[in-house]
Amino acid sequence: MMFSYQFIIGGIVFTTGLIFAYRQGYLSATGNGLRNLLFVMIPLFFYFVLQGYLQFGNFSTGPPVPFYGNPERSPTLGAPIDYGIMVFYFLLILIIGTYFGRRQKTVKDFFFGGQRFSWWLITFSLIATTVGSYSFVKYSRVAYTYGIGSSQTYLNDWIWLPLLLFGWLPILYFSRITSIPEYFERRFDRTVRKWVTAFILIYLIGYVGVNLFTMGKVLNILLGWPIFTAAILVASISAIYVTAGGQTSVIMTDLFQGLMLLGTGIMILFLGINYLGGLEEFWQHLPRAHKLPFPNFNEDPSFPSVGIFWQDGIANTAMFYFLNQGIIMRFLSTKSLQDGRKAIFTVILVLMPIAACVVASGGWVAKALVHGGILPGDIQADEAFFIASDFLSRPGVFGLILATMTAALMSTVDTLITAVAAIVVNDVYRPMNPKANEKQLLKMARISSVSVTILGILLVPVFMSFKTIYAAHGAFTAAVTPPLVIALLFSVFWKRFTRKAALFTLVGGMGAIVFSLFVPQVIIPFAHGVPMVDVGDGIFDGMKQFKFMRAFYGISISAAIGIGVTVFTKPELEIRQKGLVWGTVKDAIILYKGSSGKENASKKSMAMAEIMNRNPVITGTGNLPLVDISNALAMDLEGVEGDLLYISDKRKWLGGLYSTHAVVGKIFNHSDKLIQLDRETSQLVVTKNRSSQKLIIEKLY
Numbered sequence: 001m002m003f004s005y006q007f008i009i010g011g012i013v014f015t016t017g018l019i020f021a022y023r024q025g026y027l028s029a030t031g032n033g034l035r036n037l038l039f040v041m042i043p044l045f046f047y048f049v050l051q052g053y054l055q056f057g058n059f060s061t062g063p064p065v066p067f068y069g070n071p072e073r074s075p076t077l078g079a080p081i082d083y084g085i086m087v088f089y090f091l092l093i094l095i096i097g098t099y100f101g102r103r104q105k106t107v108k109d110f111f112f113g114g115q116r117f118s119w120w121l122i123t124f125s126l127i128a129t130t131v132g133s134y135s136f137v138k139y140s141r142v143a144y145t146y147g148i149g150s151s152q153t154y155l156n157d158w159i160w161l162p163l164l165l166f167g168w169l170p171i172l173y174f175s176r177i178t179s180i181p182e183y184f185e186r187r188f189d190r191t192v193r194k195w196v197t198a199f200i201l202i203y204l205i206g207y208v209g210v211n212l213f214t215m216g217k218v219l220n221i222l223l224g225w226p227i228f229t230a231a232i233l234v235a236s237i238s239a240i241y242v243t244a245g246g247q248t249s250v251i252m253t254d255l256f257q258g259l260m261l262l263g264t265g266i267m268i269l270f271l272g273i274n275y276l277g278g279l280e281e282f283w284q285h286l287p288r289a290h291k292l293p294f295p296n297f298n299e300d301p302s303f304p305s306v307g308i309f310w311q312d313g314i315a316n317t318a319m320f321y322f323l324n325q326g327i328i329m330r331f332l333s334t335k336s337l338q339d340g341r342k343a344i345f346t347v348i349l350v351l352m353p354i355a356a357c358v359v360a361s362g363g364w365v366a367k368a369l370v371h372g373g374i375l376p377g378d379i380q381a382d383e384a385f386f387i388a389s390d391f392l393s394r395p396g397v398f399g400l401i402l403a404t405m406t407a408a409l410m411s412t413v414d415t416l417i418t419a420v421a422a423i424v425v426n427d428v429y430r431p432m433n434p435k436a437n438e439k440q441l442l443k444m445a446r447i448s449s450v451s452v453t454i455l456g457i458l459l460v461p462v463f464m465s466f467k468t469i470y471a472a473h474g475a476f477t478a479a480v481t482p483p484l485v486i487a488l489l490f491s492v493f494w495k496r497f498t499r500k501a502a503l504f505t506l507v508g509g510m511g512a513i514v515f516s517l518f519v520p521q522v523i524i525p526f527a528h529g530v531p532m533v534d535v536g537d538g539i540f541d542g543m544k545q546f547k548f549m550r551a552f553y554g555i556s557i558s559a560a561i562g563i564g565v566t567v568f569t570k571p572e573l574e575i576r577q578k579g580l581v582w583g584t585v586k587d588a589i590i591l592y593k594g595s596s597g598k599e600n601a602s603k604k605s606m607a608m609a610e611i612m613n614r615n616p617v618i619t620g621t622g623n624l625p626l627v628d629i630s631n632a633l634a635m636d637l638e639g640v641e642g643d644l645l646y647i648s649d650k651r652k653w654l655g656g657l658y659s660t661h662a663v664v665g666k667i668f669n670h671s672d673k674l675i676q677l678d679r680e681t682s683q684l685v686v687t688k689n690r691s692s693q694k695l696i697i698e699k700l701y
Helices: 002-023 031-056 080-100 107-112 119-130 133-153 157-175 180-187 190-223 227-276 279-284 305-323 325-331 337-371 381-392 397-432 438-463 469-480 482-493 499-518 520-526 550-567 585-593 631-637
Strands: 603-612 624-630 644-649 659-668 674-678 695-700
Touching: 002 031, 002 157, 002 305, 031 157, 031 337, 080 397, 119 227, 119 325, 119 337, 133 190, 133 305, 133 337, 133 381, 133 469, 157 180, 157 305, 157 325, 157 337, 157 482, 157 585, 180 190, 180 397, 180 482, 190 227, 190 325, 190 381, 190 397, 190 438, 190 469, 190 482, 190 499, 227 279, 227 337, 227 381, 227 397, 227 438, 305 325, 305 469, 305 482, 305 550, 325 337, 325 397, 337 381, 381 397, 397 438, 469 499, 469 550, 482 499, 482 550, 499 520, 499 550, 520 550, 603 631, 624 631, 624 644, 631 659, 631 674, 631 695, 644 674
Parallel strands: 603 674, 624 659
Antiparallel strands: 603 695, 624 674, 644 659, 644 695
16 A cells, blocks of 8 residues: 555656656657656656565565574673774764865855865765764664665655756756755745744754764663763764865765765675575565565554655655755755756665665664574664674674764764854854855854754753654654745745745744644644554653654645645745746856856866966856956857856866866967966866866856
8 A cells, every 4th residue: 555655646746846847848758858757767667666576576484593592792892993993983084074174265165165076976975964873773773673664765765856856956056045045035035034044953953963862872882871971972073074174074074984884884784694695595584574665554653654755755855855955065066957966866766775775784684683593582673783783793894884883973964064054154144244254254154063063962862852763853854844845845846936925834834833742633634544652741742643644744734824825915026036946947047157058068178277367257146257268268168258167177086176167258369278267266276286287178058
């Protein structure tokens, strides 16, 4: 039942995205439109076949084997060398983060890394952020208890692919908003922006708290440290390099950490399969219920598939890709819209399935080892990842696993810290201090980074009141995401959506959710038959009731409010929609680069740089410098004045670390391919001892 339910509801959202993409000219039966259609259909077909095969396939399971090992367990896991490796890793991340953060001179550099990185670098950075500190413990616990059902969170991103690639991403990229609240002010007014700012800060700071709680619990399991003390330690280390280097530090450390996460998770799965005698034996030792992607529809209130679908697949996934400031800053850090699309597509189709296996590997392996009689059946689900890892690995290897847990924590927390700092600077401090210079803005960014870390630490005791990390995370996201998701989607994809409707959707939707925390019975008509449970009568206990189905309740109420108010209010002026709603990408391009342009394939060439002793001249909302090019280069690029250029060091393996965007100001006569840069712009591209090397010049839009 759940298989059909997901693909019917998800298919409706997916098809809506296809319709929008077709009406904007992105999809057709020929040429690039056909190519785009095939690309977005591949993930849908892949996940439909994969989940259908697992749900309805005829699989056998071997009989359980009684435990025959040593029932006693060491009070601590690992050897001293393992913890030495973990400490070394902490220090290594600090060095990498602070090294790559040395060139931060503006808030654009701090928050978006200069908007110059290649798609492959952003892809690994996104994975390192997606596989957060809570992921290994959270999903290994679910994998141990429910099996492949733990992958449901990672295998439903296909639902949003067309709306994201062809609707939101072009608007986001060309409008060059620095934060989601800024988008709402430009679409509506400052009042709406203030409400969105408040709600997103709650979401992001709460997320920091969840991650710190997780790592505190990890160190509690491993070393017996108090959860709160451990959270303070890891929070302090994360804050140091983020405060120093901003987004560039985050992206470069996450590249390293993304590789660590994928490699170590796969290693645990490989070691477990190898210990059991091969893939077939491993599969035989997983109970049939553990091979189902949807273990139940609504029978188990602790893990109802219908609740996970609405909380994680719809509300939280939409929040992650459309509204999460940390992810938005990743998209805005790419060198071009096309690179942003490549990153998203690779993440959803290739890396998400790998990530699903990586984060659940400890739980699957632990369950198979228990079924095979190798591990005792009374191990705690929360400890499954660590017990299986410690059992399968030798001293030193387990240290790498602990380092991976550190990577998982820091790769998510660092993104969240920079995200909150971006919102504080752009949506709180800058509007109150419009004349603030770059130095003052950078100082506030760093103060905000430290402050959010402290606030996240203070929230750790709140999340400690939940029985599991999975429950804490699910209850939190289901409670705060629905009004924001509905308000953003209606704002982008419904031109008729009005300012009053946005305001009422946010305030009314959140009010209804807060009411449900104290009177959870109002969720019963939306609960799809998920039963109520005994949760106690504490101040936060209402959040534990219907903790997943609250997302569907919030989405339904928020959508009803938004539609109802829109019908009875006047449409917004068309001028407030240009470049900010679907179908107005051309207007967004004009605003971005200061002249008209087309979203098409680029032209590339090589040229020598001439550094001119002059002040930079800025154009467009993207604050892009003007550069001059020779007619020989212009001919090679088929370029004219006003074209947008991407200028980079020719060492592609750097991923755009030394690069910048610029607009063609003038074309001068010269037989050689030359580009004239002001001194400030040249410092972003031309490094020491490479002034005689040619640069890559790419014409965009």
